[in-house]
Amino acid sequence: MTDAARPHQTFNWLADIPEYHGLWSWVSSIDHKQIGIMYILSALGFFLAGLTLALIMRIQLMVPMNHFVSQDAYNQIFTMHGTTMVFLVGMPLLFGFAVYLTPLMIGARDMAFPRLNAMGFWIFFFGALLLYFSFVGGGAPAAGWFSYAPLTEKGFLSNPGIDYWALSLLVMGIGSVATGINLITTVLTLRAPGMSLQRVPLFVWMILTTGILVALSLPALNAAIVMILFDRLLNTHFFSPAHGGSAILWQNYFWFFGHPEVYILILPGFGVVTEVIPVFSRKTLYGASFMAASTVAIGFLSFGVWMHHMFTTGLGFWTLYIFALSSLLIAVPTGVKVWTWLATMWGGSLRFTTAMLFATAFIIQFTIGGLSGVIQAVIPLDWQLTDSYFIVAHIHYVLLGGMLFAMISGIYYWYPKVTGRMLSERIGKWHFWLMVLGFNGTFLVMHLLGAFGMPRRVWTYPYGMPMVSAMNFFSTLSAFVLAFSIGLFFWNMAYSFIKGKIAGDNPWDAWTLEWACSSPPPPENFDRLPPVRSRRPLWDLTHPPEDSGRKPGGQL
């Protein structure tokens, strides 16, 4: 359909767009917006699965020597929980945001390779189903989300769980690399006239960096997975020390991917917060060039810290030390981001919508997660605390309190754009406060559980440890508060889709290009683009430079 045929037809509800009617229009779609929505919906679906698994774990750990599930079931459950949350929730969530928003934010019609984009999604989707099929296909994987060798060798875990795990991650990994390359190409080649790389929104900067990390790190995982499949299916012995292989080799491969991976997960979250905070502070981002530069610095450094996951494997002194230094160094650009967000809020006119509340809680919770990371960069302390519940706390402060809070902030912020309806702010506030309460209640005590000697991945713990039992009990209760708040969130999304207020093109008075098209954006995105003269094209429309003698916002 050409612009001429339908010059001014706009819609104010996603379900009204005729091109999006019917299942077939989604299955066969190469529209980045539909693909983005499908990514996000599947991520949310798998999030419910991961949450259910987490609740089973928390019930099992509520009291000592519990037998709610068997130890073998527990081992499958934590493995599936971790794998789900990282690969089936974190990755599709960020890809969903990235492929939905990037073309809109840079004023493009679609991704650079729309068909590759669709392939990336479907390959992810079926890879994910393959992983879950393991539950009925002979047993789920049970070696943790990083599947350390040689436990993954056939001799130790003979059920097909690890094969499912490996095949599914291999398939999804290939899709991710394709999407990563697609994102890089899109940002580099499809920007609107006037939008130099200095003028792209910071979210897009972070997506560009994420794309590069994806394209460079996932191949390491894919290669290692092929080796583990060879070991299991063709009787090679890459990772089997009993036959001259090496157990540590797997860890090097895995973490060479795994550490960039955690930045892959968090950078888009940084991007979301970096868009949300300025808009609701009514100020341009403070120190935008430092923000961009620190992102690139993190991207580089993230390839040089992987051994900090292996500090207790008995590495040489200097190897240990160099990786301790690089791990401490990566905290510096991360800190720069925190200061930048604070300085952006400073002197602004803060509007605490639900999106802004989540972004604000993100700052504190991410800082806590970052600081527990700094504790572990100091190697002797890592030696004491690693592989304990302290790490479980750390993971969740950065991934749940950080990444997921940021993404939820993003959902509150862009839901009006995507669907044409506002989310309920009233339910949103309940969701926010209960989630903050539930999250911190569940995970803050876990730092102490680690200090009291509780290792991660344990199915149960003995009687006679009153502190440990009390804290586990409390953590489980809080987890139910957390789960309830998630229920509110899903209710809000469903209810508001039907009953929400009509959003209008730019409900938040924001300034990046996606707000220049209607809500929801028509299939072809833009009729006409506003001129891009700074990082905030829509702000410039209402605040011409000569207006008050102020400088236009956001130029580097």
Next chain:
Amino acid sequence: MDLSSAQFTSIFNFATEQGRTLVDLLYLNLWICLGFLVTVAGLLIFGIIKYRHRPGDGEPDQTEGSTTLEIIWTAIPLVIFLYLGWLTFSVMGIVYPPAGKRQPDITVIGHQFWWEYRYPKSGVVTANELYLPLGSDLMLEIRGADVIHSFWVPGFGQKMDAIPGHPNNLFLKPIREGLFLGQCAEYCGSQHSLMRIMANVVSPKEFEAWTKSQAKVPAPPTDKTALHGRELFMSRTCIQCHSIAGTCATAQVAPDLTHIADRKTIGAGVIANNLENLTEWIMDPQQFKPGSLMPNMRLTKSEAHDIAFYLENLK
């Protein structure tokens, strides 16, 4: 199993020189991190109160940044983190010195769901319950027999992975007597959670006595029940996995039972060691430790009782 005689398990309740060094470092690092957190949270809360939107406010000033300020807030954390880097360096040198040609005092071997301890100097071999002499500088060699495990007693300071094909060292100087608990910290399969460590720090004299009693071969049984028990032990599958010094049981894949009667627990800390429990264990280990690699051998109660009786005399 009731382990209430044990010391309170916590990294702050240290029992070795190394543990103390780590706790001191941890306190310092915690203060620094708390400083950061209070700064961030303080600024944020103050900012929220002060700059909250009030009706009638216009658009705020569009400040774009200040290079000086940005350099300052990059440089200050950098300096602090480099200081932490220096501390890392010096503490690592203290608690993890190069081993050189030094021979280990104890070899710790992680097996799927239990621990083997070998004292190469005295030839003692035991399982799950470790004995250490107070005040001596010890070097432990940590090995993995099958998959990766990790030896972690929080009171001792650092943990160390037990990796097959890649022996590691751990340095300990015990400074307090008592029973200190720990457990395997690297997920190692089905029953990872019940792979406990019971580490006893005893006075050098007691350690001497313990070593002596462990090194001698237990006297053969004379009692009729025990004799029957021994016969069953040697004729059933037990000897394919276990060894008992002075007998034809020499297999190495399961805990050495030479002095099983001296141990306080069975199954790496899951139940107390007494005749009744041991009988039950021999009949069906899986009821106490599901996933354990000792199978249920379908012995009758009286057979199991006789074997247990024999084993309980191995002092």
